[in-house]
Amino acid sequence: NTEYPHLHLTVRHKGATIDPFAPGPGQACNVGTTLWASATAQRLPYQTGAVLNSGFATGPVTPEAVEAGAIPRPVIGSRTMVAYVRAIGLRKGDLQTLSLTAPGGRVIAQSQAPALATDKAQYLLYVGGKASCSGWVPGTYQGSYVVTRAGIPVLRRQFQLTL
Numbered sequence: 001n002t003e004y005p006h007l008h009l010t011v012r013h014k015g016a017t018i019d020p021f022a023p024g025p026g027q028a029c030n031v032g033t034t035l036w037a038s039a040t041a042q043r044l045p046y047q048t049g050a051v052l053n054s055g056f057a058t059g060p061v062t063p064e065a066v067e068a069g070a071i072p073r074p075v076i077g078s079r080t081m082v083a084y085v086r087a088i089g090l091r092k093g094d095l096q097t098l099s100l101t102a103p104g105g106r107v108i109a110q111s112q113a114p115a116l117a118t119d120k121a122q123y124l125l126y127v128g129g130k131a132s133c134s135g136w137v138p139g140t141y142q143g144s145y146v147v148t149r150a151g152i153p154v155l156r157r158q159f160q161l162t163l
Contacts, residue, residue, distance in 0.1 A: 103139025
């Protein structure tokens with residue numbers, strides 16, 4: 001009964017939960033020593049978040065529609081176009097920017113969500129615009145998503161749709 005395949009792993013030492021990527025007291029994630037064997041640590045880098053889904057839709061999207069894969073994709077005659085991203089593992093203070101760009105580089109829409117007030121297990125962000133009376137111009141539309149943490153980009157996703 002999960003939204004996506006995943007594994008929960010809890011490591012305990014003397015009754016306390018510890019981070020296997022940074023088991024020392026007071027260590028932040030991915031800093032210092034690790035409990036993983038060297039070969040495993042190289043194949044299992046710590047991730048500060050991830051994009052589960054990204055794409056284009058004909059209007060606003062919901063987490064349920066994204067999960068079900070029931071999102072109608074825009075075509076040249078569509079009235080609206082929306083770029084969307086569902087990310088996991090976001091942290092308090094993260095800034096998210098999502099842009100939708102037309103063929104030739106014109107920005108159709110861009111959104112910078114307010115800094116997150118709390119950690120988020122998952123977050124859905126979308127941005128979009130309306131077509132001209134003649135519809136969308138044929139070509140490749142770009143979606144660009146960036147998460148900035150403490151002034152440093154920690155997660156990026158570029159995606160495209162060709163009409």
